[in-house]
Amino acid sequence: MAIAPLDRNGMAAWCARDIPEGWLVNLGIGIPTLVADFVPAEREVLFHAENGVIGVGPAPAPDAVNPFLINASTTHVTLRTGGSYVHHADSFAIARGGHLDLCVLGAFEVAENGDIANWARSADEPVKQIGGAMDLAIGAQRLWVVMEHATKDGQSRIRQRCSYPLTAKGVVTRVYTNLAVLDVTPSGFVVRDMIPGMTLEALQERTEAKLHAETKA
Amino acid sequence: MIDKFVHSMADAMTGIADGSTILLGGFGDVGIPTPLLDGLIAQGARDLTIVVVAGGRDGSAIERLLSLGRVRKMICSFVRPASLAGRLFQRGELEVDVVPQGTMAECMRAAGAGITGFYTPTGADTLLAEGRETREIGGKLCLLEYPLPGDVALIEAWNADRWGNLTYRDSARNFNPVMAMAAKLTIAMTRNVVALGELSPETIVTPGIFVNRVLHVPL
Numbered sequence: 001m002a003i004a005p006l007d008r009n010g011m012a013a014w015c016a017r018d019i020p021e022g023w024l025v026n027l028g029i030g031i032p033t034l035v036a037d038f039v040p041a042e043r044e045v046l047f048h049a050e051n052g053v054i055g056v057g058p059a060p061a062p063d064a065v066n067p068f069l070i071n072a073s074t075t076h077v078t079l080r081t082g083g084s085y086v087h088h089a090d091s092f093a094i095a096r097g098g099h100l101d102l103c104v105l106g107a108f109e110v111a112e113n114g115d116i117a118n119w120a121r122s123a124d125e126p127v128k129q130i131g132g133a134m135d136l137a138i139g140a141q142r143l144w145v146v147m148e149h150a151t152k153d154g155q156s157r158i159r160q161r162c163s164y165p166l167t168a169k170g171v172v173t174r175v176y177t178n179l180a181v182l183d184v185t186p187s188g189f190v191v192r193d194m195i196p197g198m199t200l201e202a203l204q205e206r207t208e209a210k211l212h213a214e215t216k217a
Numbered sequence: 218m219i220d221k222f223v224h225s226m227a228d229a230m231t232g233i234a235d236g237s238t239i240l241l242g243g244f245g246d247v248g249i250p251t252p253l254l255d256g257l258i259a260q261g262a263r264d265l266t267i268v269v270v271a272g273g274r275d276g277s278a279i280e281r282l283l284s285l286g287r288v289r290k291m292i293c294s295f296v297r298p299a300s301l302a303g304r305l306f307q308r309g310e311l312e313v314d315v316v317p318q319g320t321m322a323e324c325m326r327a328a329g330a331g332i333t334g335f336y337t338p339t340g341a342d343t344l345l346a347e348g349r350e351t352r353e354i355g356g357k358l359c360l361l362e363y364p365l366p367g368d369v370a371l372i373e374a375w376n377a378d379r380w381g382n383l384t385y386r387d388s389a390r391n392f393n394p395v396m397a398m399a400a401k402l403t404i405a406m407t408r409n410v411v412a413l414g415e416l417s418p419e420t421i422v423t424p425g426i427f428v429n430r431v432l433h434v435p436l
Contacts, residue, residue, distance in 0.1 A: 049388070050318065050319075051244040051245070051247075051388050051391050052388055052390055052391055053388050066387060067246075067247070068247055068248075068386040068387035068388060068389045069247075069387040069388050070244070070245050070246075070247050070388055074244070074245030074246065074247075079387070085385075085387060085388060085390050086390070087322075087390050087391065087392070087393070087394040087395055087422070088244070088270075088318075088322040088391050088392045088395055089322040089323055089325070089326040089394075089395045091319075091322070092318065092319030092322050092323065093323075095319055096319055096337065096338075096339065123344055126298070126306070126307050127296045127297070127298040127303045127306060127307065127313070128295075128296065128313075128315035129295050129296065129297070129315075130294055130295060130315055130316070130317050130318070130345075131271075131294050131295045131317075131318055132294070132317065132318040132319055133317075134317040134319075134320075134339045134340045134343065134345075135317050135318060135319030135320065135339045136319075138338045138339055139338075139339075165343065165344050166342060166343050166344075167343065168342055168343070169342035
């Protein structure tokens with residue numbers, strides 16, 4: 001059976017499926033932002049944007065754009081009924097203070113000890129792009145990462161140890177890639193799900209870190 | 218009678234000294250007090266340190282200020298290498314201090330709140346902590362951060378009355394309220410002027426005690 005890696009929307013949908021009603025969720029820029037599009041409106045999930053929006057809604061109709069309302073990606077959004085605004089210090093108090101049930105970030109690499117690297121490809125990188133990732137990564141109750149399983153030239157992003165500068169240590173709890181869903185556990189990566197046609201052996205071949213099969217309770 | 222309204226940009230910008238630290242509200246294109254930045258450019262202060270979330274988009278007022286060589290140092294959370302700020306930094310013509318965004322907000326909050334330092338787990342396990350004071354608290358490695366006060370804050374508000382009470386429009390609130398608290402001289406521009414008493418006390422976001430001058434700049 002031929003395997004078909006998921007595209008960006010496919011990964012976002014896979015992640016969205018697992019977000020239950022009632023959670024407060026911060027979505028990072030890139031693929032994570034797409035996750036909101038796959039949570040059905042009747043499932044009440046509150047999305048938090050680091051620029052102080054609680055209850056981010058879908059994109060506005062082209063003729064109904066509010067120029068004063070954007071998300072962390074600086075894209076125009078709407079506010080859900082019941083939503084609210086806070087200033088930046090309170091917005092990051094929400095993040096740091098453990099009030100987010102979940103944060104979903106993109107990353108360059110995730111390691112089997114839960115380390116995440118998502119802000120620089122080298123310690124010598126001259127210009128730094130940190131944004132809110134470090135605050136979000138250390139504060140949320142759960143940190144999920146959505147990213148391609150490998151780089152464009154085939155290097156596994158799922159690693160025993162991160163090779164890039166860390167955003168935070170030991171914080172990632174789950175990874176959604178274009179091939180699989182992996183949980184980070186005390187014994188390393190546990191495979192929770194795979195795309196159709198993928199086997200544990202074939203997935204391991206594409207993965208630098210050791211993978212463990214899920215043990216059925 | 219307390220009246221914080223000033224009636225010209227020149228009056229709004231009076232007294233901003235060379236070498237000042239300027240806190241600039243805004244995130245993306247929202248909540249940035251662009252007319253006040255243009256006023257600062259006209260006023261002429263130089264050797265500035267600016268504190269702003271990101272390095273300024275192409276064509277932005279921040280970029281104009283940078284292009285005139287008026288900024289010595291930028292404290293921000295994000296700089297694109299290809300932006301003017303990124304290029305100036307790589308040529309050694311601009312100091313850049315990149316700080317996690319939540320830490321940056323909290324450092325200004327601390328400045329306004331009289332907190333002389335605080336420990337945060339943000340960045341403590343990263344190369345940002347190299348050579349700095351860390352401490353394990355409650356099983357978490359934490360990094361010591363200091364307050365970030367401003368000499369001047371430039372604020373964009375939506376409504377203001379003559380006491381300087383402010384409200385903001387939607388996500389244009391962002392850094393503006395914490396910056397208003399953290400600066401010695403807070404200069405707000407407002408899109409709308411309302412009579413004293415018109416803003417409900419429950420909805421005032423920045424009480425006028427944190428605001429020194431207000432300039433009406435209609436949309």
